[in-house]
Amino acid sequence: MVTARWHTALKRALQEEEGMKNVFQLATTDVNTTPYVRSNVLRDHIIHPSLPSLPLLLATTDIRIPKVTQIKSNPSHRVEAHFWIEATNEQFRISGRAAIYPSPELSEQKGIEGVGEVYDAFRSQGWNWEDERRKQFDNVGAHMRASWCRPVPGSPMNSYSDAEKWPVKIARPGEEGYDAKNYEEALGHFALLLIDPVEVDYVELGVMPNRRTKFVRQESDGERWKEVILVP
Known part of the structure; x- marks a missing residue:
């Protein structure tokens, strides 16, 4: 399998990191181009067998929050993810096309809303995003x-004590304390967030002299990533 060099480096670095190792920052813009950034958790790497060097980064989100609207309102669905790996002194800035997969009950499309060949490949394969x-x-x-079983995140509340009314845990089916109503409500607000990288700025500060490389996605069947060496 021919993998992307930046992706191999990212996975290796994440394995060496401790604590919040899968946390990254995600930047989006609204219709007025106002920027917003927040922390997300990288849940997995999804790779189509026919496109091994073009991984999708998988995170999750609440379908009700502004981040989702910001992504959908951007014609190119562009976002930027930032990883700082303290254990290795490496930085990854990953620009890509985002896609949201919500509960099928909330989407007329009944599938992934991504644009580009990777998302197209999964669509043609009939990949079951609902199972994922x-x-x-x-x-x-x-x-x-x-x-995901709380009121809309970011909405006003009368006092901090209002939170005492919310469920503290949501057990899975078959587990002690399972409540079908709360489980289904939380699941209904839960959505997948995928990023299809198109450009990666990779900085290695753990080596001397420092190194910086930009990886630019090539829309061809040949070499998938063009590497450009930059001044750190």
Whole structure:
């Protein structure tokens, strides 16, 4: 399998990181080009067998929050993800095309809303994104699942004590404390967020002299990534 060199470096660096190793910053813009940035968790790497050097980065989100609207309102669906790996002193700035997969009950499209050959490849294969969504929902902890069973994030509340009324944990089916109503409500707000990288700025500060390389995606069947060496 021919993998992207930047992706191999990212996966290796993440394995060496401790603590919040899968946390990255995601930048989006609204219709007025106002920038917004927040932390996300990288849940997985999704790779189509016919496109091994073009990985999708998988995160998750609440379908009700402004980030989703910002991505959908951008004609190119462009976002930028930033990883700083303290253990190795490496930085990855990944610009790519985002896609959202919500509950099928909320989407007329009944599939992934991504634009580009990677998303097209998964569509042509009939990839079951709903199975992936449910798997990722069950993989997160019970406390995290409860966060999707709250009122709309960012909406006003009367006092901090209002939070005492919300579920603390959402158990999975078959687990002690399972509540079907809360589980289905949280699952209904849970969505996949995918990033299809098109440009990567990779900085290696753990070596001397420091190194910086830009990887630019090539829309051809030949060499998929053009590497350009930059001044750090």
